[in-house]
Amino acid sequence: MSTATTTLTPLPLPQRDTMLTRLVRVLRTDWLATLGLAIIVLVIGLAFCGQWIAPYPEQGMGQTNVATRNLAPSAVHLFGTDQLGRDILSRVIMGAQPALTISVVVVGLAALIGIPLGAIAGYRGGWLDDLLMRITEVFQAFPPLLLAMVMVALLGPSLLNAGIALAICWWPWYARLVRAEARSLRERPYVEAARAIGVPAYRILPRHILRNCMTPVIVQATVDVGAVVLAAGSLAFLGLGAQPPTPDWGLMVAEGRGQIFTAWWISTFPGLAIFLTVLGFNLLGDALRDFFDPRQVKR
Template identity: 80%
Template sequence: MTATALPPLPPIDSVSRGHGALGRFTRVMRTDRLAALGLALILLVLILAFFGPWIAPFPAQGYGETSVGNRGLAPSAAHWFGTDQLGRDILSRIIIGARPALTISVLVVAIAALIGIPLGAIAGYRGGWLDEVLMRVTEVFQAFPPLLLAMVTVAILGPSLTNAGLALAICWWPWYARLVRAEARSLRDRPFVEAARSIGVPAWRIVPRHILRNCLTPVLVQATVDIGSVVLAAGSLAFIGLGAQPPSPDWGLMVAEGRGQIFTHWWISAFPGLAIFVTVLGFNLLGDALRDLFDPRQVKR
């Protein structure tokens, strides 16, 4: 009896062999140029945020030191983005301003998620009157435009970067509550949840172990996009004088400081506005990539 030669196995693609989400993420980054662009922009902003004081050409001016002899200089080899009306290097202020912009955005999203996720999970899992009460409360907050509600809150608390962040967190949590509530309602009748209930597992263990763990994917996608949105919202509050105060290197405040000279010294407002645009674009592109990554319909078999 002779042995029959088996056909050779096809080569295994190293990317498709990647473990779980990491392999799919690598594939998305390699095939989707917009996703790769978004990741590159975010990495650039993160580098500026962490290493800003060492990267900025004039770090002291980034923190507010003035130079009267260099007021209103156009972009040049000495000052790549020019100087503002007080002689401060705009490039240095943009680099130094990356850290507070990202810090306040991450904190706002984290606070909003910490408030909204538990409320949404409890409301979606328990249902009944508790669900009705919690959803009516969220609808009260959602009845007002987020930026308008934030403006009113900051006007009451007083203009500052901290109060602006608190006001934005108050406006943002209802979106996480509704998102997680919808996911929890779809999960509470799944077989694995019913099996846990049937063996006597209490609700306080079912919710974090079976409900919240399966809600992390849409929350992660939403949080990624929201970080960019908060950067824009915080800049808007600073632009109207309700956010960061001078001499803070806030991007929105820098745009506001140059709006009166937009036709003669356009660079004072243009480059900080471009920094906001690049940051928001990066997080939106990465959020779209994460949505495609975690959406089962997007996974290539």
């Protein structure tokens, strides 16, 4: 009498998504995320290669040509020329570098100030938390752009002073964001276990608190880069930011506002550059929020 042998085939274990897989899925399923990434890549490319891409780089940096004043868009000057005969396309292209530079620097300085203060306040609590949060509330009591205008008026109008003023106005948002995350993380079992075995606070903060706060900070920083582009352009428009002949988008909009009905292209194309850059960073920020969301399931 023979006996049959049954072979059991083990069930395959569910595969965990890698970061690259999740990124590809987000870009594949969300065309707005792809659009935002494309815009940011374009702006970064213009910022690094603008002087070689611009058709008239010398005019982009401020050289005038009275013979070509206020020319409408054409095959020779795709975006037209301004009241000083400078090619608008060249100035828009070369304006990407100062716009991106000041935005990244401002967000970096704001994060550098706000993240440690927020982490310390949220982890320590008590009177130190109250003190640091009262300081942040003082800064948040004023509209950021208004406070930046006052600071630039005191320091003097320039691109550097505008960046310093915006960084001072921006750091409280990071402090409050990280503080909220730190308050929820300090009661986690792994943090309590680290405290129980005598790990000092200066080791717990970077290893267990700050590391787990980075996801919302990265998303917020991405959106804030676009917001700073708009804020820096607003200061330049008011004469408190970049000064002539710097190819600044906000300054270009201000220079053409008096001829908006007769030479609309002078203000329109720099304004569109600001709009698209802010839109790109906002779309990219939304995509990063989906990318870092652990609740995203495989589709």
